[in-house]
Amino acid sequence: MKVELFYSPGCSQCAVVREDLKATAERTVAGIEWRELSVLEDLDYAVELGVLSLPAIAVDGELLFSSLPTPHQLRDALIRRSTTRN
Secondary structure, three states: OEEEEEEOOOOHHHHHHHHHHHHHHHHHOOOOEEEEEEOOOOHHHHHHHOOOOOOEEEEOOEEEEOOOOOHHHHHHHHHHHHHHHO
């Protein structure tokens, strides 16, 4: 499973939550791939997924959170996603 966090350099909200969300994802799903994508460098991909605000989170190429989730919301979404894949 691949989790992608879209952020903007200088986004204070993004910086504050990145580590908490990453730790939550890694605790929830074994072997998860975590990527942090700057919209300045990956703008075309962000537009393709429909990212309109930051931070945003995509899982396996699908935008799941168009705004900042709590660690609990991310955990629940990853659990649901992992059980539907198996």
